[in-house]
Amino acid sequence: xxxxxxxxxxxxxxxxxxxxxxxxxxxxxxxxxxxxxxxxxxxxxxxxxxxxxxxxxxxxxxxxxxxxxxxxxxxxxxxxxxxxxxxxxxxxxxxxxxxxxxxxxxxxxxxxxxxxxxxxxxxxxxxxxxxxxxxxxxxxxxxxxxxxxxxxxxxxxxxxxxxxxxxxxxxxxxxxxxxxxxxxxxxxxxxxxxxxxxxxxxxxxxxxxxxxxxxxxxxxxxxxxxxxxxxxxxxxxxxxxxxxxxxxxxxxxxxxxxxxxxxxxxxxxxxxxxxxxxxxxxxxxxxxxxxxxxxxxxxxxxxxxxxxxxxxxxxxxxxxxxxxxxxxxxxx
Ligand code: PMV
Numbered sequence: 001x002x003x004x005x006x007x008x009x010x011x012x013x014x015x016x017x018x019x020x021x022x023x024x025x026x027x028x029x030x031x032x033x034x035x036x037x038x039x040x041x042x043x044x045x046x047x048x049x050x051x052x053x054x055x056x057x058x059x060x061x062x063x064x065x066x067x068x069x070x071x072x073x074x075x076x077x078x079x080x081x082x083x084x085x086x087x088x089x090x091x092x093x094x095x096x097x098x099x100x101x102x103x104x105x106x107x108x109x110x111x112x113x114x115x116x117x118x119x120x121x122x123x124x125x126x127x128x129x130x131x132x133x134x135x136x137x138x139x140x141x142x143x144x145x146x147x148x149x150x151x152x153x154x155x156x157x158x159x160x161x162x163x164x165x166x167x168x169x170x171x172x173x174x175x176x177x178x179x180x181x182x183x184x185x186x187x188x189x190x191x192x193x194x195x196x197x198x199x200x201x202x203x204x205x206x207x208x209x210x211x212x213x214x215x216x217x218x219x220x221x222x223x224x225x226x227x228x229x230x231x232x233x234x235x236x237x238x239x240x241x242x243x244x245x246x247x248x249x250x251x252x253x254x255x256x257x258x259x260x261x262x263x264x265x266x267x268x269x270x271x272x273x274x275x276x277x278x279x280x281x282x283x284x285x286x287x288x289x290x291x292x293x294x295x296x297x298x299x300x301x302x303x304x305x306x307x308x309x310x311x312x313x314x315x316x317x318x319x320x321x322x323x324x325x326x327x328x329x330x331x332x
Contacts, residue, residue, distance in 0.1 A: 005091070006050035007123035008331060011116035011324035013043040013101070013108040014147045015180050015283065015291045017237055018218055019244040020156065022201035022211070029143045030165045031158045032201075033214040036221055037147045039154065039173070040180055041321035045112035047097040048331040049080075049120040055092035063098035063331065067189065076117050079141045083121040086129070086137075093121065096331040101316070102187045107289055110194070111144035118145065119324045135166040138324075143198075151323040153225060155218070173320035176228050179299040180318040181280070183290045183306045185261040187313065192255045194286040200251040207247055230295055234281030237293060241283040248286075259288040261311030266290065268309060278302060 020035040058080055060073050080093050095117060103109035115138040122129050122137070129137065131149075139146035139156075146166055147154045152173035159165030201207050217240065224232040248255040258266075262284065269292055272278040280294035280302050294302045296319065303315045 004050070005052070005124050005126075006048065006330065007120050008046065008048040008327055008329060009116050009120040009123060009324060010044055010046050010327050011112045011119065011148050012039040012041065012321050013045075013112040014039050014144065014154065015108070015318075016144070016147075016285060017283065018214070018221055018240055019285070020143055021198065021244050021247055022207060023143070023198050024158070026199065028162050028165075029139050030161065031143055031156065032211050034158050034218050035147070035156045036170070036218060037144075037154050037156070038178075038180065039148060039151060039321045039323050040182075040318040042316050042318045043101045043107055043112070043182065045097060045099045045109070045116040046327075046331060047095065047113075047116040047120045049093050049095050049117065049124045050332075051089070051091040051093045051124055053091055055094060058092050059094045061094075061096045063096065065099075065103070075114065075141060079114065079117045080121055082137065082140060083118070083125060083127065086122075087125040087127055089125065093124070094332070095120075098331060102184065103189065107182065107184070107287070108144050108148070108285060110142035111148045113145075114138060114141035115145035115148040115324045117141070119149075119326070123326050132166045132168065134324075135168075136163070139165060139167075149323050152320050154323075155222075170222060171225060173322065176225065176320065177296040178230070178320070179294055179296050179302075181292045181294060181299055181302045181306060182316045182318060183265055183292065183309070183312050184314040184316070185259055185265070185288050185290070185311055190257065190287045192257070192286075197248060197251070197255055197286055200253070200255065201247055203252040204247045204250040206250055210243055210247060231279070234279070234293065237283050238281045245284065257284070257287050259311075261309070262288045262290055264311065265292070265306065265309055268305070272305065278305065
């Protein structure tokens with residue numbers, strides 16, 4: 001009997017502490033700056049890929065997704081094509097994929113969704129690719145997907161070309177007991193996809209200044225992460241999120257990712273801190289979802305407070321997690 005060319009993988013979303021915003025090369029997704037992130041334990045994608053000689057074309061299925069864009073299907077087929085090229089085969093594949101969170105709302109669905117397909121396709125064909133090589137392959141599908149390959153706390157080193165732009169682990173998941181308490185405020189997909197946002201970054205007159213300041217910021221955040229200095233870390237985190245959104249707001253056309261609920265949460269987080277009630281800091285990717293970072297000892301209190309804010313749809317507590325990995329249970 002022919003060997004079954006099938007594998008299932010799980011890959012986390014990640015939250016950026018220092019953001020990737022603006023590409024040096026859109027084709028190969030080389031970023032303009034290094035970025036730093038954490039893999040999230042409770043927001044993830046699952047994916048089963050099977051290559052099969054019976055198939056005439058690639059079949060892509062999303063479980064429990066109302067809207068699937070043609071562009072999303074095409075991006076997955078491109079991943080399959082890259083992996084087929086590496087393996088030197090032409091077999092078509094069936095892909096079934098599932099996120100446990102709403103996509104395109106400011107949780108990195110392209111990070112988890114495209115890193116998981118990349119790994120599952122490689123494993124289905126028995127390709128032993130891992131580490132930096134796997135991160136580079138995932139980067140070609142989605143920039144932030146490169147950061148969902150290593151475990152824990154991660155730095156994507158921008159590099160200068162195709163072969164030296166990849167993510168590496170800077171600290172393992174157990175290094176620091178912090179939590180990302182995610183407040184989902186809408187289930188609607190955002191209007192401006194991040195690909196478009198990246199391409200507009202250069203139209204902001206502040207982008208040059210931002211890019212010049214990034215190396216010092218990366219150095220500073222790594223230092224406080226190493227020392228586990230939560231207050232110093234939080235100050236950098238919030239300022240950085242606001243800086244990325246300042247680029248969005250001052251791009252032409254301007255992009256405003258926040259909703260009124262996003263802003264209400266930002267204000268509350270600062271008020272709780274000012275009053276000495278709870279120390280947490282917000283960060284926001286390209287969408288209205290707010291990621292509130294606290295120490296794990298405070299996570300339940302924070303989650304309860306976030307749930308009480310009118311307009312919060314769902315709250316998900318995340319710890320630093322493993323990166324993309326193979327699992328046993330297939331989706332079909
Ligand atoms: O991979 P993309 O194109 O979805 O980039 C999104 C970038 C941000 O999430 C806004 C920031 C980051 O570094 O994750």
